[in-house]
Amino acid sequence: MGELAGSEAPWNDAPAMAEQPASFEDLFHAERDRLFRVLCVVTGSRQEAEDISQDAFARVWERWTSVSRMENPAGYLHRTAMNVFRSRYRRALLAARRTFAVGVEEDAYEAVDDRQVALQVLRSMAPRQRAAIVLTEVLGYSSEEAATMLGVRPATVRALHFQARSTLKAFKETTDV
């Protein structure tokens, strides 16, 4: 399973942005909040989300000359962010799990209330499961594209999809939301 970050290949088949950013600053201001919130959902940690967001933006900035010529710089940003997440997640498993606790401190989910059914559904999932869901449901990637970003099989992403939707349905039925 190769690392994707750092690849110079354009990410042409990613969902198109509404408007091509003229500069890195434009991309940053257009994507910062959304990317951060997506990563909050994936990692469950504001600190992790901020670290990954900054890493991803920094890597895009370093390659801006070529990224700016891509059809969809935001797609490249998402892909880079998922690569950083993958690398950090594995590294964190090695480093943090050696101290035996599993999972990061999930402060991003602390303020979730009863009405936020989608976040409640995702909260019960592992970070990589959440990543599969937000890539497909929020960022609009296909199962195949999400699978490539996460280094798993498309069938795995589709199974996670099905599982999340089933959980949502059951959750709504039992909580009458």
Next chain:
Amino acid sequence: MSELGALLERDMGSIRAPEFGLVDVHRRSERLQRNRRVRAAAVALAIAAVSGVGLVKAFGHIQRHVPVVPPPTGTIVFTRSVGGPFTHFYTVGPDGVVRRLIPQRFDGFSISPDGSHVLYPDDDFDRTPEILPGIVDLDGSDRRLLRTSVPMFPFVWSPDGSRFAGLGFPGGESDGLYTARVSDGGGLVHVTSPPGRRNDNAIAYSPDGSKILFLRSAKDVGGANGRATKDIYVVNTDGSGVVKLDPPDTVLGPFDSGVAGTPPDPVLDRRAASWSPDGTRVAFAAALATPGQARHGEVPRGLFVVNAEGSGAHQIVPSAQILDAQWSPDGEWIAFTEANPDRPDIFIVHPDGTGLRELTSSSSGFASWGPIWSPDSSALLFVRNPGSEQFDSELWFANVDGSDLTQLTDTPAEYLSYGWSPKGS
């Protein structure tokens, strides 16, 4: 967009916006570039060094099945990282051949009592979306998952090899220790229920299999927190009789602490305590401090022995910067790492506090830490590092009298977890 997607979009809007700006991104970029330069310099130095000793020899060393000095007895199992996201299980047996078994993303594992199998947490995402206990034979064959009804992060085998203990994650949230059968993952028993947002970590079953020694977060941490401090407990395997062993005003960890002289990677917390072989006592290393003091400052850390029912906790050597406590299988010695004044060294002492002996000397330029015993108590295995680089350590062993200090591995790396199987003796 589907209903789930629409709900997610709506819910995500409630997440408070981030506070970093462009200037933070630019600083991050500078840091990334600096790190790359350091790595490139290290690689260049390594290449130069390799060239100096000859390319043939160098290429020989990076092959998988290269003989190294064999351990004096049994087989060593270890994981190591050279800086990438992946690691593997490796073994070195009597033939001195390093064998790479299976990819491994976690570094914790437990060797079965007969030395034939390794229990480990398996999170191969294409096999299971959750963490499940995995077992693999010592030769890398017969890798299998135990599909427990509750996802489990496995820690230790029972002494008869029939069960194991681990942290359970029903619904994705850890809720204490469970035990299950090794044969099929069935027969689940919920053993501990930590209060609040704390985590439990099983260190070992008692030698008779009736109790489990475990660590519990001293304060609410809500998940992984390498800076968390812990207390040490025992519990009967049916969940009854939870007893805290460390005295008031002491705490274990943190295990990635910046204690003076400790290596850049942590001394593993599961080495912080161990049973006496007769199961009547426990040895542990603890800070004489509150959790806050232990997390944020350099505090004295002592080596304690306590009766297994919780009475009679006392230090057996003067307080220092003691980081772990490993009772020898024959009951004669307790091995530990002492970190001060500058770099860690390995010591052994009789359980009554007599016979203190320094096994390694950092005056040689090497830091040494994290001792574990050979199954026959004749030797110790530990990590040594010639400097302060994280990925520059090797595994070494020495006889209990300090003789025959020998380098086992030949790949500078971060040696994360290691165990000593009697198999192959």
